[in-house]
Amino acid sequence: MEEIKKVAVLCGGSSSEREISLQSGQGVYEAIYNLGYESDLIDFKDLSNLKELKIYDFIFIVLHGFEGEGGKLQKDLEDLNILYSGSNSKACRNTWNKRLTKEILEKNNIRTPVWLEVKFDKTIVDHGLRVSPYDRFRPFEYLFLKPQEDGSSVDIFKISDEESLRAAYKKCTNPNRGFLFEEFIHGRELTVTIINQECFPPIEIVTKNEFYDYDAKYISDDTLHIQAELSPDELKDIKSISLDAFNTLGCKGWARIDLLQDNDGKFYVIEVNTAPGMTAHSNVPKSGGFIGLSYKEVVQKIIDASI
Numbered sequence: 001m002e003e004i005k006k007v008a009v010l011c012g013g014s015s016s017e018r019e020i021s022l023q024s025g026q027g028v029y030e031a032i033y034n035l036g037y038e039s040d041l042i043d044f045k046d047l048s049n050l051k052e053l054k055i056y057d058f059i060f061i062v063l064h065g066f067e068g069e070g071g072k073l074q075k076d077l078e079d080l081n082i083l084y085s086g087s088n089s090k091a092c093r094n095t096w097n098k099r100l101t102k103e104i105l106e107k108n109n110i111r112t113p114v115w116l117e118v119k120f121d122k123t124i125v126d127h128g129l130r131v132s133p134y135d136r137f138r139p140f141e142y143l144f145l146k147p148q149e150d151g152s153s154v155d156i157f158k159i160s161d162e163e164s165l166r167a168a169y170k171k172c173t174n175p176n177r178g179f180l181f182e183e184f185i186h187g188r189e190l191t192v193t194i195i196n197q198e199c200f201p202p203i204e205i206v207t208k209n210e211f212y213d214y215d216a217k218y219i220s221d222d223t224l225h226i227q228a229e230l231s232p233d234e235l236k237d238i239k240s241i242s243l244d245a246f247n248t249l250g251c252k253g254w255a256r257i258d259l260l261q262d263n264d265g266k267f268y269v270i271e272v273n274t275a276p277g278m279t280a281h282s283n284v285p286k287s288g289g290f291i292g293l294s295y296k297e298v299v300q301k302i303i304d305a306s307i
Contacts, residue, residue: 004083004303007032008056010073012043015065016150017277024062024278027285031296032060032303044068050076058303059084061275066149068275070096085306087274091250095272098148098180101249108248110241111268113260114183120145120175148178158184182270187262190228192242193276193287195254195298196305199239200287204228225283227290238267245269253306256284 009032011025012018022043029041040056044063050073053059059077061068061084071093077084087095094100098115105112145168146156157168159181169175189207193200206224230238242257249272256276260268276284280295288298 004037004058004307006038006056007040007058007060007303008053009039009041009060009062010044010047010053010068011041011062012045013063013065013067014045015067017064020277020279021062021064021068024064024282027280027295028060028062028278028299031299034296035300050080050082053077053082054080057083058307060299060303061085062278064275064277066096069273070149083307085302086253087251087255091252092274094249095251095255095274096149098146098271099178101272102180104249105245105269108244110244110248111266113185113268113270116181117148118145118179118181120169120172120177120179142184144180144182144184146180146182147174148180185260185262185268187260188228190238190259190261190267191283191287192238192257192259193254193284194242194246194251194257195301197243197246199242200284201290202228202230202235202238203283203287225281225286227287234261234265237265241267241269245272254284254302 009025009029011021011028013021015021025041025043029039032039044067047053059082061073063069063073067073069092071089074084074087074092075089078089086092094104099117102112102115142158142160144156145159145165155172155174157164157171159165159168189205190202191205192202203225204227206226207222238259238261242259245257246255251272251274254276256273257269258271258273260270262268276282278284278299285295285298288295288301293301
């Protein structure tokens with residue numbers, strides 16, 4: 001095991017999740033300091049050259065969006081032989097792009113909602129789901145439209161008819177990128193933290209909104225994150241599918257697996273996060289708390305799992 005003395009916490013950046021990343025970074029930085037390491041908190045926007053990080057023994061990445069989760073940062077750190085937290089560059093590329101994620105999950109018989117890659121342009125707005133290949137979604141009452149690459153639930157829309165599709169196009173901050181249509185599954189939204197191949201207690205996300213959108217995630221005071229009540233068989237199933245997704249996608253160290261459970265009790269993987277939020281109220285430290293771990297103990301486990 002590598003001896004770690006000096007740690008840089010990398011956060012901030014320029015993504016839509018910048019503020020959450022800064023909060024996460026501050027929490028991780030304070031935890032690392034209290035654990036006895038030398039530590040510096042670095043905003044990615046202020047970093048002119050990654051070679052500046054060579055003075056550190058370890059980089060703890062809580063940088064969200066493409067800058068921290070897309071794989072390029074990890075590849076650059078690998079090329080510089082700098083040790084860092086979490087998954088390698090290939091796994092990050094696979095999990096950041098939802099199309100790649102779903103292709104890999106389906107190839108390995110891991111359940112994920114039915115999906116279709118689309119170009120969110122005027123053709124779709126004019127014709128909606130009336131033409132092939134979109135008719136594969138005709139059995140579903142609703143479906144989601146979501147970007148292939150983004151976080152924070154930005155530009156995710158629940159589509160029920162032509163009018164809602166046109167409204168989504170008007171509200172979309174950036175339609176000029178890859179999108180997916182995805183089956184809408186009625187049921188529960190859950191998330192599972194994995195650190196060093198250990199599944200922490202699943203969390204259920206309860207919102208009064210139509211779905212777990214940006215408002216529900218960051219603005220609403222009504223959203224609840226509670227320890228999920230699951231039967232022993234359900235707990236076994238959700239841990240199994242979460243670990244399968246984690247390992248099949250090549251993840252390492254830690255990640256958060258987001259899932260849906262339908263009304264028949266089946267679990268579906270919808271997303272894998274390789275640099276999850278680490279604010280005091282985030283799901284990773286919260287799930288650690290359910291098994292008696294303090295915030296700083298969770299941080300130490302992530303470090304240990306990454307080296």
